[in-house]
Amino acid sequence: MTSSDFREPWLRVDGEPARAFEDEAATEIASGHELHGLTLAAIAKCEGCDSVVYRASDGTFAIVHLSWTRKSETPPWPRTTRLGGFVAVETAMDQHEH
Ligand SMILES: [Zn+2]
DSSP states (O other), rough: OGGSSSTTTTOOOHHHHHHHHHHHHHHHHHTTTTTTOOOOOEEEESSSSEEEEEETTHHHEEEEOOOSSSSSTTTTTTTTTEEESHHHHHHHHHOOEE
């Protein structure tokens, strides 16, 4: 696995940076949010906005637009796109626009 795995503007994240995105998602996602109760592992982030791609503990993926408020958001925020599998993730990443 290398940083060239993902096309621009997506950057692979792991280690400490990934943990920061995972902690922020866990903080922002409150009871009632579609991802609440799932453990999220950050795998990529957008260079141009605050969107992060996560692999969820149920085997699905999600692109979450973090608000970086460092507090619980009111569902459906943070804005989330659920994706069933990696092919769907790659398509969504390719189509990502600002
Ligand atoms: Zn973006």
